[in-house]
Amino acid sequence: MFSLLVVEDERWIRRGICETIDWTTEGIRLTGEASDGEEAMRILARHSPDIVITDIVMPGMDGITFLKNLRDQKVDSKVIIMSGYSDFEYARNALKNGAFDYVLKPIHEHNLLGVIRRCVQELKHKRQAESELHGLIRSARETLFLARQRLFEMILLRKEPYSPGWIAEQMKTLQIDLHPTRTRTFAVKIVDWGRKAETDRDRALILYALCNMLEETGRRFGPAVAFPVHHQTTAGEAELAMLHSESDPHGRQEPAIVSDLPRLIDQAGLMLGVRISIGYSGEAHLNGLSEMFEEALQAAAFWFYDGGGSLCDAKRLASALQADIPYYGPAAWDRRFVSAMNVGDLKLLEQLVRELAEHMYAHQNKCLPLTIRRGLKLLFENVNQKSDAFHRRKQTDSTVTLDLPPCSLEAFADVLLETVSRALQDDRPSRSRKWIVERALQYIESNRDHTVTMNDVAAHLYLNHSYFSKVFHEEMGETFSKYVLRSRIEAAKRLLKETPLKIYEIAGQVGYNDIRHFTKIFKEFEGLTPMQYRDYGI
Incomplete structure (x- = not known):
């Protein structure tokens, strides 16, 4: 109107x-x-x-x-x-x-x-016409922005150097005026999204605003380009990256932009409601962007030790890199954790979570924070794979996915335990003692034709054999071995009555390779040999 x-x-x-x-x-x-x-x-x-x-x-x-x-x-x-x-x-x-x-x-x-x-x-x-013009301008800006983002993600992910002059040519095409031999990489990790990021759209708008704030800060000290990085690029270890060339770098031990970054961290909290940490690399040639970005990621990851809201440069990595070793977690932790989840033993799960946290603290001076976080992700992937395999075999949909919690090392144990406890409560009906016995009986029945031990069933259910023996005895009113013997004899009796199979064939079908041993056990249970039982037609 x-x-x-x-x-x-x-x-x-x-x-x-x-x-x-x-x-x-x-x-x-x-x-x-x-x-x-x-x-x-x-x-x-x-x-x-x-x-x-x-x-x-x-x-x-x-x-x-x-x-x-x-x-x-x-x-x-x-x-x-x-x-x-x-x-x-x-x-x-x-x-x-x-x-x-x-x-x-x-x-x-x-x-x-x-x-x-x-x-x-x-x-x-x-x-x-104005709307179309604005749309074209917006589209051109978005296209340029996306093209820059795509270019830098390609460069950051590629380990091998590009051909001479290729990066400079792409920079010129996309109107980027970074210095070819004096560029520094910054990685920004959003440690806490806060209360304003309730939806994916909220997060996208916050990310867009933070990207603009980061680039504006950079441009006060020289050419800069900031862009979001996809989750796959950094495995969630950074949300934004910035490339920056200082206009006048001479005579300074640290880049001038560092003086403004603490204020940017504060503004992100006050204006956007997010807590961020920033890591940055040393200066290098554009062909070394991949290594520079890894430096920045390693530096930014110190939030995991420090708690977030921090600024860290690659110099902090120098001494830590000499001692850095791969991180795998406590011995057999993934197998033990899956067993505890399958049983639904919250007390045991708490012990395992605390054990993992203490193990990380013990390795804090041996491993970089990003090394520990990458090791944790592999450890949790192993847990999820073992859990998925278990539920596929059981043909159940009940499975708990373990993800790396977005918190510092100090809060790690409490946050993970809360997540596991909540998932366990949602999943508890399928984790009962009755559920354990039902799955054990199904396994025994499906393997009737060969010997099945208690350890076989416990391993199949990812349970401790002592715990499984106790649960089985209390739920069934008899020991596991006695139940197996009795169920085999019951199956043999049915076959003797209903089929013309020979005695040795029946013995084989119920898991006995030695007919004399089968006859002995049968007589102990029934007071008759298998032949007498068939002849009498009992």
């Missing part, structure tokens, strides 16, 4: 224009009326209408002066002049000064509407 201002010194004409035409039907909203040019200028100081209908001869400021003032103040309204036959030359002068059109007095509604409708149509075309 377009806005309209009516300027006319004769009140009855002004009111007639305002009230006799159904402006809403024409897609127009009447926003004001004035009795002369001076009053109209005061209204225009508050808001600028799309269309102005004005008389040309008025006391004080006439229509021509009013029109010139509009143009001087660059008010972009469409002005329609009302003119009598006697002042037609005024109307021609008004058209020369930028009026859209004129209508002759006395005003006839259909004549005025004809001009108004043409004006509205032109305004619509103008809005559409």
Whole structure:
């Protein structure tokens, strides 16, 4: 809808224009009326209408002066002049000064509407053209932004050097003016997204704003380009990266931008509600961007030890790199954790989580924080694979996925334990003692034709054999070995009654390779040999 201002010194004409035409039907909203040019200028100081209908001869400021003032103040309204036959030359002068059109007095509604409708149509075309232009500009900016992001992600992921001059050529194409031999890489990790990031869209907007803040900070000290990095690029260890070349790096031990980065960290918390940590590399050639980014990631990861909201440079890595060793976690931790999850033993799970946290603390001086985090991810992947394999065999959907919690080492044990406890509560029906026995019986029945030991079943269920023996005995009212013997004899009795199979064939089907041993066990249970049992038809 377009806005309209009516300027006319004769009140009855002004009111007639305002009230006799159904402006809403024409897609127009009447926003004001004035009795002369001076009053109209005061209204225009508050808001600028799309269309102005004005008389040309008025006391004080006439229509021509009013029109010139509009143009001087660059008010972009469409002005329609009302003119009598006697002042037609005024109307021609008004058209020369930028009026859209004129209508002759006395005003006839259909004549005025004809001009108004043409004006509205032109305004619509103008809005559409502006919208298309803004769309093209926005699209060009987004395309350039995405192209830069794609280029740098390719460079950051590639370990082998590019051909000489290729990176410089791409930089020139994408209007990036980084220094070819003096560029530094920054990695930004969002440690805590805060309360404002409730949806994916919220996170995207926060990330966009933080990216702009980072690049603006960088450009105060030299050429800079900042961009988001996909989760796959850094495995979640950074959300943003920036490449920066200092304008005047000489005579400084640290880059000048470092003085402003603590303020950026504070602003991110105050304005966006996020806690971030920043790591940065030393200066190097653009061909070494991959190694520089790894340095920045390693530096940024010290938030895991420090708790976040920190700034760390690659110098801190120098001594730590000499002692850095791979991290695998406590011995057999993944297998033990899966067993505890399958049993649903929260006390045992808590012991395992605390054990893992203590193990990481013990390795804090031996491993870089990023080394520990990467080791944890592999450890948790092993847990998930073992758990998935178990549930596939059991044909159940109940599975708990273990993810690396987004918290510092200090909070790690509590956060992980809370996550596991909540998942265990949601999954508890399938983790009961009854569930364990049911799965054990299914396994025994499906392997009836060969010897099955208690250790076999416990391993199949990822359970400690002592715990499984205790649960089985309490739930079934007899020991595992006695149940297996009894179930085999029951199966043999059915086969003796219902089939013509020979005794040695029946012995083989119920898991006995030695017919004499089978006969002995059968007689101990039934007081008869298998042959006597068949002959008597009991």
